[in-house]
Amino acid sequence: MKIAIRTLDHTEHLSQEEIQAIEAACAHYEQRPAAAIDALMIVQRRQGWVDDSRLEAVAGLLGMSSAELEGIATFYNHIYRQPVGRHVLHLCNSISCWLCDVDKLADHLRERLQLEFGQTSADGRITLLPNVCLGCCDKAPAMMLDGELIENLSAEKLDEILASLEGGEDG
Numbered sequence: 001m002k003i004a005i006r007t008l009d010h011t012e013h014l015s016q017e018e019i020q021a022i023e024a025a026c027a028h029y030e031q032r033p034a035a036a037i038d039a040l041m042i043v044q045r046r047q048g049w050v051d052d053s054r055l056e057a058v059a060g061l062l063g064m065s066s067a068e069l070e071g072i073a074t075f076y077n078h079i080y081r082q083p084v085g086r087h088v089l090h091l092c093n094s095i096s097c098w099l100c101d102v103d104k105l106a107d108h109l110r111e112r113l114q115l116e117f118g119q120t121s122a123d124g125r126i127t128l129l130p131n132v133c134l135g136c137c138d139k140a141p142a143m144m145l146d147g148e149l150i151e152n153l154s155a156e157k158l159d160e161i162l163a164s165l166e167g168g169e170d171g
Helices: 016-026 031-047 053-063 066-073 094-100 102-113 155-166
Strands: 087-092 127-130 143-145 148-150
Touching: 016 031, 016 053, 031 053, 031 066, 053 066, 087 094, 094 102, 102 127, 102 155
Parallel strands: 087 127
Antiparallel strands: 087 143, 143 148
């Protein structure tokens, strides 16, 4: 007796451009799963985050299980598994930043934004997230805003950045 194994094709959840970009990323690696972070970032660029259906589609393209890809997605803190604001602010909380009073800057941000870490503003404009290390310990304290590293932070510098975001300079 033969048992038919049905494999699900979730690629309908991806655009043709995303599929082509993921295939191009896979070409750079000996094994397709090695392109996992690249593929997730490709998908995230379109929607701003990676929902379950797109994660399953990417897993299928890479020849890995959804659980394996979920493990990668949730480990890497720049892959968002839930909606985020138009602007994502990652405040570094490494030991170097901590030694440079990042805790005071964190308090300042929470007060100015009226957000706790992990929250998004009611208008969907800003998401505030902690980051274990941004890799610029010599220029601490630091943060990343929409993928741009900002070093040597001060309360005044934060106020300027927040004012530009509040002023509608969405770049």
